Amino acid sequence: MAIAWSEKASSMEALSLYPPMSPPVILTQDELKKIAAYKAVEFVESGMVLGLGTGSTAKHAVDRIGELLRQGKLSNIIGIPTSKKTQEQALSLGIPLSDLDNHPNIDLAIDGADEVDPHLNLVKGRGGSLLREKMVEGACKKFVCIVDESKLVKYLGGSGLAMPVEVVPFCWKFTANKLQNLFEDSGCVAKLRNDYKGEPFVTDNGNYIVDLYLKKDMGDLQVASDAILRIAGVVEHGMFLDMATTAIIAGELGITIKNK
Ligand SMILES: O=C(CO)[C@H](O)[C@H](O)COP(=O)(O)O
Numbered sequence: 001m002a003i004a005w006s007e008k009a010s011s012m013e014a015l016s017l018y019p020p021m022s023p024p025v026i027l028t029q030d031e032l033k034k035i036a037a038y039k040a041v042e043f044v045e046s047g048m049v050l051g052l053g054t055g056s057t058a059k060h061a062v063d064r065i066g067e068l069l070r071q072g073k074l075s076n077i078i079g080i081p082t083s084k085k086t087q088e089q090a091l092s093l094g095i096p097l098s099d100l101d102n103h104p105n106i107d108l109a110i111d112g113a114d115e116v117d118p119h120l121n122l123v124k125g126r127g128g129s130l131l132r133e134k135m136v137e138g139a140c141k142k143f144v145c146i147v148d149e150s151k152l153v154k155y156l157g158g159s160g161l162a163m164p165v166e167v168v169p170f171c172w173k174f175t176a177n178k179l180q181n182l183f184e185d186s187g188c189v190a191k192l193r194n195d196y197k198g199e200p201f202v203t204d205n206g207n208y209i210v211d212l213y214l215k216k217d218m219g220d221l222q223v224a225s226d227a228i229l230r231i232a233g234v235v236e237h238g239m240f241l242d243m244a245t246t247a248i249i250a251g252e253l254g255i256t257i258k259n260k
Contacts, residue, residue, distance in 0.1 A: 007147065032148035032250040033112070033121050035060035039248050040110045040144045040256055041068070047076045049103050051136040053111025054129040062086060063111045065092025080106055082131040082136045082142045082154055084204045098126070100139055105126060109140040113240070114161065115153045116145060120247050120260055121221060123156050125164035125238030127202050137243055145244040149251030156216040156239055157186070159258040160209030164238040165195070169200070169208050175233035182227055187215030207235050234246055 027035075030102060037060035044050060044065060052062050062209060069073040071091075079095045080103060081087040090097055102194050115123035124130050137143045167175045177178060180190035188247050193201040193209040218224040221241055228237045242260075249256045 011217065013193070020190075026168050027101060029148050029150065033057040033146070034060040036146040036148065036248045036250040038064055039250070039257075040146045041065055042063060043108060043144060043172050043246075044068075044074060044077070044110075045107075046074050048107040049078045049098070049105070050079065051106045051109025051111065051140050051143070052079045052081045052095070053109065053146075053189045054133060055082075055085045055112040055127045057067050057112030057148075058082075058086065059089065060094070061146060062089050062093065064194070066090070066095055069093070072087065072124045078103060080136050081110075082109075082111065082133040085128075085129075089174055100135060104139055106136065106140040107142065108142045109137045110144050110146060111137060113147055113151055113162060114238070115159050116147055116151050116244075116247055116249070117153055117158075119158055119242075120145070120244045120258060122240040122244055123159075123163055123238050125166070125209070125242050126162055128164070128201060128209055129206055129235045130164055130189060130238040131166050131203065131207075134240065134243075137240065142245045143243055144246045146248050147250070149249050152249065156221060157212075157214040157218060161212070162191075162193075162213060165212060165217065165238070166205070166235040167210050167233050169202075169206075171233065172200075172208050173187070175231060176239055178226065178231045178233070179210055179212060183212065183214060183218060183224070185216070186218055191215045207234070 010033045041064040113122040176190040195201045247258045
């Protein structure tokens with residue numbers, strides 16, 4: 001995806017390019033992700049316990065936090081990673097880490113999303129880390145969601161892409177069928193997610209992911225969420241309802257910050 005911005009600039013400079021000036025320039029989706037991520041890191045203060053998200057957008061935020069620590073512009077940060085991958089990244093950057101057992105109250109989490117609806121409800125987990133993300137982001141005072149504008153949808157599932165559900169491997173087909181039947185009226189197709197070798201994708205928690213593809217909205221999201229969680233075999237789903245306190249959206253006209 002390419003987006004016109006006012007002039008070619010580094011991502012940090014681009015933060016100050018609103019309102020746009022001419023001539024327009026094209027920023028890539030990854031540059032937009034970086035802009036949203038850097039903007040979110042402006043909310044980070046020394047001494048904070050931080051939830052560290054997972055995915056290509058959150059990666060930029062973690063890199064930036066590492067950079068500011070190295071430069072001495074931030075100190076006494078404790079990071080709570082939402083995946084093994086983010087844990088590795090944070091360790092390589094020298095970010096001190098802990099976990100929810102030792103730090104059950106988190107000041108701020110910064111993470112990407114696959115879909116953001118007008119009420120800041122999210123779909124997450126296309127990267128496969130939805131369970132740890134939901135645990136960490138559920139323990140935060142503030143959860144800043146960072147996206148490029150391609151992630152905005154009218155309703156959850158509206159992108160036509162996957163709505164992930166983490167399930168136990170035991171008889172996953174049984175669980176997948178239950179999920180598909182639950183959303184039959186929305187034209188739901190449930191598929192097991194495979195890795196690049198064609199083997200079932202295994203989450204950090206040793207589970208599988210069943211991706212739901214929907215043709216229509218799911219109706220009342222809270223009702224849908226409760227119904228999914230009542231299926232034995234389901235561990236967690238990727239709908240993050242009423243969890244994000246802020247969304248930072250980088251797009252064609254600059255940055256939009258939406259608060260709950
Ligand atoms: O939920 C996630 C991982 O489980 C990611 O935040 C989500 O998939 C967005 O990823 P990206 O920033 O790479 O577009």
